[in-house]
Amino acid sequence: MSLRAMNHRNPVATHQNLRLGFDIKRRRPLRKKHNGEIALAAPNGNDAFVEFERVQKSYDGETLVVKDLNLTMPKGEFLTMLGPSGSGKTTCLMMLAGFETATHGDIRLDGVSINNIPPHKRGIGMVFQNYALFPHMTIAENLSFPLEVRNIGKSDREEKVKRALDMVEMGDFGGRRPAQLSGGQQQRVALARALVFEPELVLMDEPLGALDKQLREKMQFEITDLAHRLGITVVYVTHDQTEALTMSDRVAVFNDGRIQQLDPPDVLYEEPKNSFVAQFIGENNTLEGTIKEVNGDIGLIQLDDGGLIDAKLINVSKPGERTRVSIRPERVEFNRDRLQEGVHTLKAEVLEFIYMGDIFRTRLRVAGNDEFIIKTRNAPDQVRLQPGQQIEIGWLPQDCRALDA
Amino acid sequence: MSDVTDATTGKRAPTPDDALRIADSKQGGPVLAADGTPLKRSLARALRVQKLRALALIAPLLIFVLLTFIMPIADMLFRSVENSIVSNTLPYTTEALADWEPDTGEAPGEEVFQALYYDMFLAAEAKEHTTLGSRLNYENSGISSLFRGSGRSVDDVGEDQIDMLEDQGEHWEDPAFWYAMMSGDGGATDEGILQQQRQRLANLTSDNFGGEIGFIPGAEIAGILPRTVRAYTAFALFTAIADEDVVAEEEPWEAVKVALIEDLRTTDLSGYSGPGAAELQEAQGALADAEPISYRTAFEGMDKDWADSDVWRTIKIYSPAYTTGYFLNAIDMQKGPDGPEARPENQQIYIMLFKRTLFMSLMITGSCILLGYPVAWILANLPARSANMLMILVLLPFWTSLLVRTSAWKVMLQQQGVINDTLVWLGLVADESRLVMINNQFGTIVAMTHILLPFMILPMYSVMQTINPTYLRAAKSLGATNWTAFWRVYFPQSVPGIGAGSILVFILAIGYYITPEIVGGTTGTFISNRIAYHISSSLNWGLAAALGSILLAVVLILYWAYDKIVGIDNVKLG
Numbered sequence: 001m002s003l004r005a006m007n008h009r010n011p012v013a014t015h016q017n018l019r020l021g022f023d024i025k026r027r028r029p030l031r032k033k034h035n036g037e038i039a040l041a042a043p044n045g046n047d048a049f050v051e052f053e054r055v056q057k058s059y060d061g062e063t064l065v066v067k068d069l070n071l072t073m074p075k076g077e078f079l080t081m082l083g084p085s086g087s088g089k090t091t092c093l094m095m096l097a098g099f100e101t102a103t104h105g106d107i108r109l110d111g112v113s114i115n116n117i118p119p120h121k122r123g124i125g126m127v128f129q130n131y132a133l134f135p136h137m138t139i140a141e142n143l144s145f146p147l148e149v150r151n152i153g154k155s156d157r158e159e160k161v162k163r164a165l166d167m168v169e170m171g172d173f174g175g176r177r178p179a180q181l182s183g184g185q186q187q188r189v190a191l192a193r194a195l196v197f198e199p200e201l202v203l204m205d206e207p208l209g210a211l212d213k214q215l216r217e218k219m220q221f222e223i224t225d226l227a228h229r230l231g232i233t234v235v236y237v238t239h240d241q242t243e244a245l246t247m248s249d250r251v252a253v254f255n256d257g258r259i260q261q262l263d264p265p266d267v268l269y270e271e272p273k274n275s276f277v278a279q280f281i282g283e284n285n286t287l288e289g290t291i292k293e294v295n296g297d298i299g300l301i302q303l304d305d306g307g308l309i310d311a312k313l314i315n316v317s318k319p320g321e322r323t324r325v326s327i328r329p330e331r332v333e334f335n336r337d338r339l340q341e342g343v344h345t346l347k348a349e350v351l352e353f354i355y356m357g358d359i360f361r362t363r364l365r366v367a368g369n370d371e372f373i374i375k376t377r378n379a380p381d382q383v384r385l386q387p388g389q390q391i392e393i394g395w396l397p398q399d400c401r402a403l404d405a
Numbered sequence: 406m407s408d409v410t411d412a413t414t415g416k417r418a419p420t421p422d423d424a425l426r427i428a429d430s431k432q433g434g435p436v437l438a439a440d441g442t443p444l445k446r447s448l449a450r451a452l453r454v455q456k457l458r459a460l461a462l463i464a465p466l467l468i469f470v471l472l473t474f475i476m477p478i479a480d481m482l483f484r485s486v487e488n489s490i491v492s493n494t495l496p497y498t499t500e501a502l503a504d505w506e507p508d509t510g511e512a513p514g515e516e517v518f519q520a521l522y523y524d525m526f527l528a529a530e531a532k533e534h535t536t537l538g539s540r541l542n543y544e545n546s547g548i549s550s551l552f553r554g555s556g557r558s559v560d561d562v563g564e565d566q567i568d569m570l571e572d573q574g575e576h577w578e579d580p581a582f583w584y585a586m587m588s589g590d591g592g593a594t595d596e597g598i599l600q601q602q603r604q605r606l607a608n609l610t611s612d613n614f615g616g617e618i619g620f621i622p623g624a625e626i627a628g629i630l631p632r633t634v635r636a637y638t639a640f641a642l643f644t645a646i647a648d649e650d651v652v653a654e655e656e657p658w659e660a661v662k663v664a665l666i667e668d669l670r671t672t673d674l675s676g677y678s679g680p681g682a683a684e685l686q687e688a689q690g691a692l693a694d695a696e697p698i699s700y701r702t703a704f705e706g707m708d709k710d711w712a713d714s715d716v717w718r719t720i721k722i723y724s725p726a727y728t729t730g731y732f733l734n735a736i737d738m739q740k741g742p743d744g745p746e747a748r749p750e751n752q753q754i755y756i757m758l759f760k761r762t763l764f765m766s767l768m769i770t771g772s773c774i775l776l777g778y779p780v781a782w783i784l785a786n787l788p789a790r791s792a793n794m795l796m797i798l799v800l801l802p803f804w805t806s807l808l809v810r811t812s813a814w815k816v817m818l819q820q821q822g823v824i825n826d827t828l829v830w831l832g833l834v835a836d837e838s839r840l841v842m843i844n845n846q847f848g849t850i851v852a853m854t855h856i857l858l859p860f861m862i863l864p865m866y867s868v869m870q871t872i873n874p875t876y877l878r879a880a881k882s883l884g885a886t887n888w889t890a891f892w893r894v895y896f897p898q899s900v901p902g903i904g905a906g907s908i909l910v911f912i913l914a915i916g917y918y919i920t921p922e923i924v925g926g927t928t929g930t931f932i933s934n935r936i937a938y939h940i941s942s943s944l945n946w947g948l949a950a951a952l953g954s955i956l957l958a959v960v961l962i963l964y965w966a967y968d969k970i971v972g973i974d975n976v977k978l979g
């Protein structure tokens with residue numbers, strides 16, 4: 001346990017604590033099932049706000065872009081769809097917004113099937129990747145547009161627009177045209193416009209894609225902050241995993257038209273359920289081998305070069321099965337004193353030592369893999385490994401996950 | 406770029422960013438560039454080089470446009486006020502008319518008719534009198550035949566006196582004798598008279614009368630017989646250059662002899678001893694009691710209209726080199742005794758034509774917008790392959806000759822045409838009351854809408870193509886119905902395309918010629934048809950130019966108004 005505490009600082013956890021300060025009633029405790037997995041669906045139906053049930057989508061009638069999508073979101077959740085390009089994230093969002101129709105299956109909003117409700121009646125706020133601010137209207141007109149089409153009176157409208165602009169700190173920009181704003185400002189206006197008519201559900205499709213890193217981080221915080229303050233439900237699409245981890249209550253990892261894993265960020269990071277998720281989220285070391293013995297949920301793996309290690313069996317179970325074990329760089333330990341008695345260790349040669357300020361990053365050759373990375377915290381007593389040094393590495397069996405090959 | 410560091414001193418060298426930073430920090434006061442010059446000036450200098458380079462690139466086009474477009478337009482504008490034909494053809498007459506008062510209602514005096522004789526004689530020799538006749542005929546009908554007739558009989562003026570002169574001896578019909586007498590036979594010469602007559606003939610005929618003619622008037626004889634020398638010099642120039650004959654071998658014109666007879670009446674020959682001195686004295690003696698030539702009677706004998714002061718007023722009014730007459734004519738007015746006045750009701754035509762042209766161009770533009778907008782919208786929203794197919798259909802008319810398309814409309818619309826036949830066959834229209842759809846405004850509007858439609862669709866399409874479809878989605882996600890999303894979000898963004906298309910179609914329509922000519926009949930023709938008529942049939946180029954200038958002005962004014970109302974930067978062609 002000490003090892004975990006030392007090496008793993010979950011950025012998500014701190015962020016979540018911070019957010020909790022704004023809105024306490026929002027969060028439903030995440031339920032753990034007896035086997036430690038987090039429930040995929042909300043446990044009872046009344047709680048579900050957005051539901052995808054067995055949804056399929058094909059554009060051309062030949063290939064399925066979305067295959068069998070099942071997803072349930074409670075009210076107030078911030079859910080991120082994360083996945084490589086072309087994995088069907090935007091398609092899902094468009095089906096929810098009503099701009100694409102599902103080829104099969106049912107999409108429900110607050111218990112009502114919306115398959116046949118036209119987009120403008122769904123009351124879903126949407127932030128587009130390119131913001132889609134109307135270029136011929138001023139910022140204030142852009143914001144008042146959704147209110148006008150809802151026949152809200154002029155004074156009411158003005159007040160709401162002002163409040164929404166103030167909320168994103170753009171109060172002084174009401175008279176400008178979108179083209180006269182910076183990317184970050186446009187982004188905030190787009191957000192304000194999606195929120196000004198007080199939708200309960202807001203969809204955002206890579207809204208920060210065009211911004212530089214600093215601005216993106218600032219906006220990430222502002223968006224989550226706002227979403228939680230207002231208690232709105234958000235479906236957020238990105239292919240930036242850091243963004244997904246820092247902002248979301250839950251992350252749905254998409255690949256190949258399916259949700260590979262749907263979990264809170266920490267679970268996703270620490271307990272990836274298959275090798276795609278393990279590879280996709282965060283940095284990961286992988287070693288390939290075969291299961292030799294099985295002891296409960298821990299297995300003894302024989303690596304391809306003969307070395308033996310212990311690993312937690314996730315989606316492999318039988319002796320003789322091929323497996324790819326994955327271990328996070330910060331969970332690898334090379335100080336023998338800190339390792340448990342009797343654990344299996346591997347020999348490693350230090351290839352490169354990189355000083356990165358807060359951490360050290362060391363590249364090793366382990367079992368024929370030249371890209372094995374370990375990360376250590378920069379502490380006064382920390383050892384700085386020298387290239388060419390021969391060391392032994394090990395880890396807690398729970399931290400090493402044996403996944404599908 | 407912002408961190409240019411001077412390695413030796415460690416100080417940062419000034420960069421363009423510094424200037425901007427300074428500009429930010431201190432408001433007001435001239436902003437200085439890094440080298441201390443005002444920022445504005447150094448910016449202007451930097452931009453000037455760029456501008457020059459750009460100018461060099463467009464120079465060929467600029468020259469081309471200048472030669473083939475700007476200059477003809479300038480020429481047209483000039484022609485619409487230019488009127489030197491009267492003073493060029495009748496230089497002495499217009500001069501003599503200066504003192505004549507048209508209000509008296511009397512024809513001018515003898516000296517004007519005498520001037521007219523010399524002018525008319527030369528003009529008739531050069532065959533320019535009919536041109537002037539047609540020109541003045543625009544202002545006062547009848548002048549054309551007056552001039553044509555007078556040009557024919559002007560040779561006969563002073564017949565009797567010439568006979569008397571020729572009776573004095575063969576030498577008066579001898580070219581060599583005349584040549585020797587007029588050139589002074591080696592004595593001092595007078596180049597001035599030659600230059601003057603060269604210029605006069607050049608003005609009259611618009612040809613070049615430069616070059617050697619083998620004759621220079623003598624100075625002494627020019628002092629004694631000024632009219633004769635002037636007339637002979639004109640004769641000599643005309644003979645040598647226009648007829649390409651030898652001056653000394655041609656007998657002079659009657660006008661030269663008339664001038665001599667006139668000169669002999671007043672001149673004093675006593676001091677003269679040059680060539681022909683004896684013959685001249687003999688002739689002066691013989692003609693002393695001959696009756697003087699009455700030019701006025703002679704002209705009135707040719708045509709009694711010469712006694713009409715109206716003819717003379719017209720000549721006088723149009724004698725200045727520049728005139729507003731064409732413009733007045735173009736707006737159905739004319740020059741009256743007391744300034745501009747409206748033309749008689751039955752001659753008013755142009756204002757009505759201008760109004761009709763504007764009205765029909767607007768109708769055509771309007772129907773192009775109505776028909777073109779949906780097509781452009783579909784084009785912009787179809788997948789690329791089908792859009793290309795449709796685009797070919799839109800452009801198809803361009804591949805067919807304009808004449809063929811217009812004639813096809815004739816086939817479609819005429820009373821025995823396809824549409825009428827179909828309607829009759831369907832029983833919607835009785836056979837005896839077939840619809841009149843051609844040779845009127847309806848026909849012109851239909852045919853021209855069809856022909857100009859691509860010019861509306863193309864700019865609209867290229868603008869609509871740039872409108873991102875996510876705007877519509879965004880509008881719908883914000884709660885707008887399909888119609889509201891279109892009207893509030895899509896349409897305003899497509900307005901620049903409508904503007905560009907409208908300007909294009911309207912300007913093309915307002916100057917259109919062929920289609921209204923073929924299908925317009927009498928009620929559906931445009932002002933341009935009238936302009937073409939004046940250019941090719943009536944040859945009244947000045948009026949055509951004035952009408953064209955007004956058309957140009959109308960287009961410019963409309964363009965300006967459009968800029969004020971919509972803003973020209975709101976016009977996008979793509």
Ligand SMILES: Nc1ncnc2c1ncn2[C@@H]1O[C@H](COP(=O)(O)OP(=O)(O)OP(=O)(O)O)[C@@H](O)[C@H]1O
Pocket residue numbers: 059060065083084085086087088089090091092239
């Ligand atoms: N309108 C369409 N017609 C046909 N195929 C489409 C259409 N839109 C998307 N696709 C296809 O569907 C698949 C999923 O597309 P989608 O836009 O949902 O991906 P995405 O996950 O949003 O990717 P990215 O991260 O690049 O935005 C892709 O293979 C894409 O080519």
Ligand SMILES: [Mg+2]
Pocket residue numbers: 089090091205
């Ligand atoms: Mg996408």
